[in-house]
Structure formats: structure tokens, C-alpha cells
Amino acid sequence: MNIFIVLAHPEIRSFNGALFNTAVETLKAAGHKVEVSDLYRMNFHAVSDRSNFATVKDPDYFRQQVEETYASEVGGFSPEIEAEIKKIEWCDLMIWQFPLWWFSVPGILKGWIDRVFAIGRTYGYGKIYETGIFKGKKALLSLTTGGPKEAYEKEGFNGDINAILRPLQRGVFSFTGFDVLQPHIVYSPVRISPEERAEALNAFAQRLQNIEKEEPVEAGRF
Amino acid sequence: MNIFIVLAHPEIRSFNGALFNTAVETLKAAGHKVEVSDLYRMNFHAVSDRSNFATVKDPDYFRQQVEETYASEVGGFSPEIEAEIKKIEWCDLMIWQFPLWWFSVPGILKGWIDRVFAIGRTYGYGKIYETGIFKGKKALLSLTTGGPKEAYEKEGFNGDINAILRPLQRGVFSFTGFDVLQPHIVYSPVRISPEERAEALNAFAQRLQNIEKEEPVEAGRF
Numbered sequence: 001m002n003i004f005i006v007l008a009h010p011e012i013r014s015f016n017g018a019l020f021n022t023a024v025e026t027l028k029a030a031g032h033k034v035e036v037s038d039l040y041r042m043n044f045h046a047v048s049d050r051s052n053f054a055t056v057k058d059p060d061y062f063r064q065q066v067e068e069t070y071a072s073e074v075g076g077f078s079p080e081i082e083a084e085i086k087k088i089e090w091c092d093l094m095i096w097q098f099p100l101w102w103f104s105v106p107g108i109l110k111g112w113i114d115r116v117f118a119i120g121r122t123y124g125y126g127k128i129y130e131t132g133i134f135k136g137k138k139a140l141l142s143l144t145t146g147g148p149k150e151a152y153e154k155e156g157f158n159g160d161i162n163a164i165l166r167p168l169q170r171g172v173f174s175f176t177g178f179d180v181l182q183p184h185i186v187y188s189p190v191r192i193s194p195e196e197r198a199e200a201l202n203a204f205a206q207r208l209q210n211i212e213k214e215e216p217v218e219a220g221r222f
Numbered sequence: 223m224n225i226f227i228v229l230a231h232p233e234i235r236s237f238n239g240a241l242f243n244t245a246v247e248t249l250k251a252a253g254h255k256v257e258v259s260d261l262y263r264m265n266f267h268a269v270s271d272r273s274n275f276a277t278v279k280d281p282d283y284f285r286q287q288v289e290e291t292y293a294s295e296v297g298g299f300s301p302e303i304e305a306e307i308k309k310i311e312w313c314d315l316m317i318w319q320f321p322l323w324w325f326s327v328p329g330i331l332k333g334w335i336d337r338v339f340a341i342g343r344t345y346g347y348g349k350i351y352e353t354g355i356f357k358g359k360k361a362l363l364s365l366t367t368g369g370p371k372e373a374y375e376k377e378g379f380n381g382d383i384n385a386i387l388r389p390l391q392r393g394v395f396s397f398t399g400f401d402v403l404q405p406h407i408v409y410s411p412v413r414i415s416p417e418e419r420a421e422a423l424n425a426f427a428q429r430l431q432n433i434e435k436e437e438p439v440e441a442g443r444f
Contacts, residue, residue, distance in 0.1 A: 010271045011284040046268040046329045049232045062233040065368075103393030104326060107268045107333025114329045129379060146287075157351060158397075164389055170381065171325030 001212055003027050004091035007038045008098040008109035015189040016144055018201055020097045023142070026205040035087050039108045045080075046111025052118070054078050065119045072120025084116040088134070093211065094178070095140045096168075103164045113172055123176045129219075132177020138216060139178040141168060142185075142204070149187040161185065170219075179216035223434055225249050226313035229260045230320040230331035237411040237419060238366055241426055242319045245364070248427040257309050261330045267302075268333025274340070276300050287341045294342025306338040310356070315433065316400070317362045318390075325386045335394055345398045354399020360438060361400040363390060364407075364426070371409040383407065392441075401438035 005023055009016035020038070027034050037044070045051055050062060055076025057067050071077045077085065088094060098105050105113070117123065127133050145152065145161075152161035162169075165183055173180045184207065186200045227245055231238035242260070249256050259266070267273055272284060277298025279289050293299045299307065310316060320327050327335070339345065349355050367374065367383075374383035384391075387405055395402045406429065408422045 010269075010286065013283060014285075040269070040271070046333055047262075048323075048329060049262070061235060063236075064232065101270075102332075102335050102339065102397075103389030104332060107270060107329050107336045110324075110326060110332040111268055111329025113324050117324065159388075159392065163385065164393065166381075167325030167386055167389060171386065175324075175380075 001092040002033045002035070002090050003093045003095065004087045005034065005036045005095045005097060006109065006112065007036065008040065008096070008106045008112075010040050012038070012041065014099075015186070015197060016097055016099055018197075019142060019144070019186070019204055022201045022205050023095060023097065023208055026208045027211075030209055035090065037084060037087065037112075039112060044108055044112060045115075046108045048111060048114035052078055052081050052115045065124075068118035069120045069124075072118060077118070077121075081115055081118070084112065085118070085121055088116070088122070088137075091137060093138045093140065093181075095142055097142045098144075100143050100145045100164070103158070105168065117172065117176060127177075128175055129177070132175065135177040137178050138181055138214075139169075139173040140181040140211075141165060141183040143183065144186045144189050146190070147188060148191070152187070169217075174219055180219070181211070181214055182217055223254045223314040224312050225254050225256050225315045225317065226309045227256065227258045227317045227319060228331065228334070229258065230262065230318070230328045230334075232262050234260070234263065236321075237408070238319055238321055240419075240423055241364060241366070241408070244423045244427050245317060245319065245430055248430045249433075252431055257312065259306060259309065259334075261334060266330055266334060267337075268330045270333060270336035274300055274303050274337045287346075290340035291342045291346075294340060299340070299343075303337055303340070306334070307340070307343055310338070310344070313359060315360045315362065315403075317364055319364045320366075322365050322367045322386070325380070327390065339394065339398060349399075350397055351399070354397065356399040359400050360403055360436075361391075361395040362403040362433075363387060363405040365405065366408045366411050368412070369410060370413070374409070391439075396441055402441070403433070403436055404439055 007020040024034055024036060048064065053067050053071050053076055055071050055074055057070035098109055122133055147158060150156050151158045154160045169180045184204060189197055229242040246256055246258060270286060275289050275293050275298055277293050277296055279292035320331055344355055369380060372378050373380045376382045391402045406426060411419055
């Protein structure tokens with residue numbers, strides 16, 4: 001498979017960095033082709049604005065979807081956005097590796113979503129959900145949390161983790177046509193032992209070795 | 223009341239800009255004190271990293287919560303972060319004005335959340351939810367959507383808007399102790415007439431004139 005991994009963590013030696021490195025190595029060793037976007041090390045610009053585009057449709061008034069539609073028609077995305085869209089178009093499986101910050105992705109990854117998932121090229125004009133442009137591709141959230149697993153149960157103090165991940169799994173992945181794999185979650189790595197963290201890396205590697213055979217979660221679940 | 227309004231939209235002449243201006247004018251005219259953060263015009267840095275801090279606890283390995291805890295103890299936030307935290311501490315009501323992008327806030331606002339809501343100073347060490355540091359303050363989401371209202375009903379193609387807003391209302395507001403007011407939503411302003419948009423601005427102004435008397439939504443709702 002062609003696999004695209006996006007990493008959003010400020011410290012490459014963090015446990016998120018280790019999960020990312022584990023994924024890259026494991027998937028390459030299994031014979032897959034791997035492309036990555038390590039957003040912090042790329043200094044990825046996290047703010048959606050005119051920098052998304054090489055072209056300008058309306059210089060006086062910035063309507064993002066108008067500019068996106070125009071750029072989709074004429075190939076007018078800026079090189080760094082074009083490169084990211086191409087990686088999504090190329091891949092069979094997209095993985096996002098990130099720490100859950102405020103019930104969501106870090107700002108740098110949210111900015112990446114805002115800029116890269118442009119109307120016209122990646123969704124819209126009738127092409128959403130069942131008719132989504134990325135139909136046939138799969139997507140996987142791989143994340144860590146601050147709080148323990150109990151905090152993310154239905155009755156836990158933060159509530160059901162699936163409800164927390166819904167804007168990402170439904171709002172981005174399903175919306176653009178991706179099938180969604182069961183999210184891979186390591187709860188509270190900061191509070192477990194080095195041995196447990198090593199086990200968690202190993203469990204992720206084992207899962208990834210067979211990722212090609214995994215069936216997606218039913219869309220109704222999130 | 224002291225009211226803090228955050229705006230996240232790239233085009234100040236947009237309908238979001240108009241809602242923001244309406245809020246500022248209406249609330250000032252009603253005798254409230256108003257502070258604002260217009261994130262795009264401030265060129266707010268949307269990526270959480272060492273730029274959050276004037277101090278350094280560990281120069282070799284960046285652990286955000288360790289740096290936040292230290293900065294909270296010694297007053298070590300960078301000036302632009304300290305200014306934002308002070309506005310939150312000062313206010314009785316905080317309003318976020320934004321377009322709903324990918325079931326969430328724009329990246330620039332997510333980055334603001336990541337950087338400004340620091341552990342120690344704004345939450346944590348036992349102080350979350352019922353014991354949250356911002357207890358007694360209120361918060362209001364004021365947003366616009368691309369899709370029509372029907373798309374955001376329980377059986378609509380995007381599903382219940384309350385579920386979509388949960389990571390913000392529960393994950394940020396309730397988590398840090400804010401009481402949450404009913405969100406103010408203008409659906410699909412791009413598809414309604416200029417007269418309907420003027421009416422929508424008027425309705426927002428009318429609501430804000432009595433905002434002081436509004437009761438928060440019960441926390442169980444989201």
C-alpha cells in the first residue's frame with residue numbers, strides 16, 4: 001500500500017515521535033511505500049489564508065471557498081499545499097499521529113486540515129460522504145491522551161472518546177469519503193512505566209503489520 | 223460586565239466580521255467593557271511551542287505541560303500569551319466568533335486555545351470542571367456554518383450540531399469552569415439574502431442586549 005503519515009508534535013523525541021518512527025519503520029519493513037509530513041519540523045504554516053494559493057481570483061475580498069474552487073480549476077495551489085494534496089491523492093491509507101489537545105488535534109494539524117482539504121479538489125459540489133472524492137482510501141487516527149482510559153468512558157469525566165473524535169472521523173474522514181479504521185489510542189503515556197511504553201510501541205507495530213487486512217469501522221458508529 | 227471577544231476569520235469584511243462588529247458596538251452601547259482579540263489581524267502565531275514562554279525549564283527536551291507549570295509558577299509566559307490569559311481572567315463573559323471549519327474552530331483559534339489555556343494558570347492539579355479556575359464566568363460560541371440548518375439536525379447529513387460543538391463547549395469551556403450559554407448559530411449566511419443577513423445581525427444584537435440575564439445551558443446537555 002501507499003501510506004501517508006502526518007505527525008503533529010513539537011518534540012520529536014516524545015512518545016508521539018516514537019509512535020511515528022515505529023509506524024514508518026514497521027510499514028516500510030512490511031513492504032509498503034511511506035510518505036510523511038512532520039508538521040512541526042516542516043514549520044508548517046497553520047493559518048488558512050492567501051498563502052494557500054499561487055493564484056488570486058478576487059484580490060479585494062477574500063472568500064476562501066471561491067479561491068479554493070478557482071485554484072482547483074486552474075492548478076493554483078501554493079507549492080506546499082499542492083504537495084500535501086498530492087500525498088493524500090497518492091495514498092491508500094492516511095495516518096494522523098498526534099496528542100489529543102483540548103479534545104482535538106493540535107492547532108498545527110487543524111491548520112493543515114483547513115488549508116489542504118480544499119473545496120473542488122478534495123470535496124464538494126455534490127461529492128461528500130458516500131460520494132466523497134477519497135472513496136476507497138482508509139484513514140486512521142493514532143493518538144495519545146493526557147487523562148487515563150476511565151476518563152474517556154461514557155460516564156468518565158471527559159465522556160466517550162468516540163464522541164470526542166467525531167469531528168475528525170466523521171467531519172473530515174467520512175465527509176471526504178475515507179473509510180475509518182478503529183482509532184489507535186495510547187492513554188496517558190506520561191503516567192506509565194518505560195516498560196509499558198515499550199509494550200505500547202510493540203502493540204502498535206504488531207497492529208500495523210496487518211493493517212492492510214483491517215476492516216473499517218461502520219460509519220454509523222461515529 | 224467585562225466581555226472578551228475573540229474573532230477568527232481571515233476577512234474582516236465577512237459576515238463573521240459583521241457579527242463581531244455588531245457584538246462590540248452593541249455591548250459597548252449597553253455599558254459593558256469590551257476587550258477583543260482579532261486573531262488574523264494580530265497575526266497570532268497558531269502553533270504551540272517554545273514561543274509560548276519567556277522562561278525555559280528544560281532546554282533539552284520540550285514537555286509542554288512542564289514548561290506551562292513552570293511558567294505559571296514564575297510568571298514566565300511570553301508577553302502575547304500573558305496578554306491573552308489576562309483578558310480571560312479579566313472577563314465575566316468570553317465570546318468566540320468564528321466560521322465552523324471541519325466541525326471545529328479555524329486552526330488559528332485552535333492554536334490560540336492550545337497556547338493560552340496553560341496547565342497551572344488556567345486549569346489542572348485538581349482544578350477542572352466543577353472546581354475549574356474560571357468558575358463564575360460564562361462563555362458563548364457564536365458561529366456560522368457552510369451547510370443549512372437541516373444538515374446539522376440529528377438525522378441530517380452532518381449530524382447534531384451539539385455533538386459537533388461538544389469538544390469546545392465541554393472540552394474547553396466546561397473543563398476550565400466556564401458556564402456555557404446557548405451557542406449562537408447563523409446557518410449558511412452565504413446562501414441567504416442581504417436582507418436576511420441584516421436580520422441575523424439584528425437578532426444577534428437583540429440577544430446581546432440582554433446577555434447578562436441569560437441562564438447557562440445545563441452541563442449535561444453536551
